[in-house]
Amino acid sequence: MAIEGPLRELGIHDVFQLLDLSRKTGALRVTSGLRDNEGTVYFDKGRVTHAIIRSNPHPLGILLQKAGKISEADLQRARDMQSTRSSAQRLGEILVEIGAITARELEKQVRLQIEAVIFEVMSWREGFFSFDDGQVQVPAEANVRISTDALLMEGARRIDEWSRIADKVPGLNAIPILAPITDEHSSHLDLLPNEWEVLTMIDGVRDLRSVSVALSRSEFDIAKIAYGLVTTGVIELRTPNRVNGGMVAIGDVTPHITQARAMLRSGQTEQAIDAAYQAVAVDPGNVEAQVLYARGLVRGGRHGEALDVLKQAARMDPLNPDVHLELGYAAARRGNLTDAVGCWRQYLALRPEAPDADALTRAIEAASTMAAVMESSLSG
Numbered sequence: 377m378a379i380e381g382p383l384r385e386l387g388i389h390d391v392f393q394l395l396d397l398s399r400k401t402g403a404l405r406v407t408s409g410l411r412d413n414e415g416t417v418y419f420d421k422g423r424v425t426h427a428i429i430r431s432n433p434h435p436l437g438i439l440l441q442k443a444g445k446i447s448e449a450d451l452q453r454a455r456d457m458q459s460t461r462s463s464a465q466r467l468g469e470i471l472v473e474i475g476a477i478t479a480r481e482l483e484k485q486v487r488l489q490i491e492a493v494i495f496e497v498m499s500w501r502e503g504f505f506s507f508d509d510g511q512v513q514v515p516a517e518a519n520v521r522i523s524t525d526a527l528l529m530e531g532a533r534r535i536d537e538w539s540r541i542a543d544k545v546p547g548l549n550a551i552p553i554l555a556p557i558t559d560e561h562s563s564h565l566d567l568l569p570n571e572w573e574v575l576t577m578i579d580g581v582r583d584l585r586s587v588s589v590a591l592s593r594s595e596f597d598i599a600k601i602a603y604g605l606v607t608t609g610v611i612e613l614r615t616p617n618r619v620n621g622g623m624v625a626i627g628d629v630t631p632h633i634t635q636a637r638a639m640l641r642s643g644q645t646e647q648a649i650d651a652a653y654q655a656v657a658v659d660p661g662n663v664e665a666q667v668l669y670a671r672g673l674v675r676g677g678r679h680g681e682a683l684d685v686l687k688q689a690a691r692m693d694p695l696n697p698d699v700h701l702e703l704g705y706a707a708a709r710r711g712n713l714t715d716a717v718g719c720w721r722q723y724l725a726l727r728p729e730a731p732d733a734d735a736l737t738r739a740i741e742a743a744s745t746m747a748a749v750m751e752s753s754l755s756g
Contacts, residue, residue: 380506384684388498389528391505396422396524403512408503415497418512423521427493431589437467440477440485442592450476466519486520491527492594498531499538499596502681534596544606545599547657548585550613552578552602565610574601578611629655629662636668640675648672663693670702674709682706697726701736713747 379394388406395404399422407414415429437454440446454470468482477485552574567575570593577587588598605611632655639648649672655665666689673682683706689699704719720740724733 379509380504382680383500383503383505384680386505388500388505389531391507392498392524392528395419395507396528398422400507400509401511402507402509404505404507406497406500406503406505408500411500411503415493417494417497419524420521422524424490424494424524424527425519425521427490427497429493429496431585431595435467436486436489437471439489439592440471440482443485445481445485446471446476450474483520487522490520490522491530492596494527495531495534496595499535501684538596538599541599541603545584545602545613546659548588548595548599549583549654549657550602551580551583552587552605552611552613553580554578555609555612567610570597571601571605571610574598574605575610629659629665632658633662633665633668636665636672640668640671645672645675649676663689663696663699666692667696667698667702670706674702674706679706679709683710695726697723697730700726708743713743713750717743717747 379391383406391404394400401420402418404417404419405414406417411431413429413431415427417424418426437446437451441448441451450471453474454467454476457470457474458465458467468477468486471477472479472482554575573591574587577590582590584598584602585595588595591598602611602613606613632651635651636648636655639645639651649669652665652669652672655662656669659665666685670682670685670689673679673685683703686699686703686706689696690703693699700719700723704716704723707713707719708716717740720736720743724730724736727733730736
């Protein structure tokens with residue numbers, strides 16, 4: 377039996393718990409339109425056995441080599457042996473057989489590879505999931521079975537850490553550049569090997585997500601490293617300016633907001649959504665950016681996503697009248713007239729002299745009447 381739906385209705389954590397409790401076997405596919413990414417997680421009786429993601433498709437052998445666990449010669453030898461054997465023996469098993477790596481180290485590296493994919497997918501709040509029940513061909517290179525409960529607990533911890541990182545690294549679309557040298561900087565940088573590795577990738581063009589792919593490291597790890605480098609003043613982050621093709625500093629949302637407003641006025645919905653999303657990525661706490669993003673989503677017919685964005689904005693700034701106004705429109709479009717009336721009344725209470733107060737008052741009266749009629753028909 378297939379299980380599928382949008383993540384805004386059933387969060388990815390709930391999906392994992394469902395598959396764990398029901399001891400499901402099969403493949404879970406999760407797609408994110410905003411990230412242009414897709415991850416697949418394989419389950420065997422509720423336990424995770426393998427995971428892959430489109431944005432970082434490097435096979436185990438390459439990852440082991442990049443991590444310094446095996447040599448290029450070891451990898452080539454194992455591949456040659458695998459190609460000459462009639463049975464489809466896993467590459468990891470052959471690497472253990474020839475003594476290139478121990479079975480324990482192989483299992484550890486495979487687990488790290490799986491966990492990196494799962495923790496990234498767990499951070500997605502939008503998108504679509506589908507689960508294909510039953511036995512599937514698992515493209516694994518070693519036998520591993522990981523407790524879903526353990527993954528969920530660690531995933532929750534990482535999401536909490538993400539909220540701290542977001543203070544200086546609001547999005548993986550940020551492009552790192554070397555910070556200007558000042559008298560306060562030491563002439564000697566005492567950095568860890570993984571920090572030097574990231575520094576070698578800085579070219580003013582690659583964003584953090586591209587660095588993650590190039591280094592075969594998880595997005596979470598790259599964000600943590602970037603956070604440390606920003607905090608110590610080694611690098612700065614910029615985000616692409618969709619208005620003039622230049623770059624703006626993290627925290628400067630004005631160009632994106634200006635672009636989003638212009639696109640909404642000209643009816644270019646997708647461009648408006650893109651610009652507003654860039655503003656949210658630059659400054660996740662900017663309520664004006666959240667409202668513009670929601671307006672674009674509504675115009676694009678994505679009412680459920682718009683409602684989620686506006687609810688988040690309301691939690692950030694419950695006294696912002698524009699949030700309540702847009703929440704009312706979003707609720708009305710979904711047929712929730714009672715909620716719409718409540719939001720519009722809150723808007724008028726916060727902004728009684730609004731230019732649209734009279735029109736909105738009439739809308740409240742009409743919606744209240746319609747809601748009462750519908751309630752009466754259901755009870756009758």
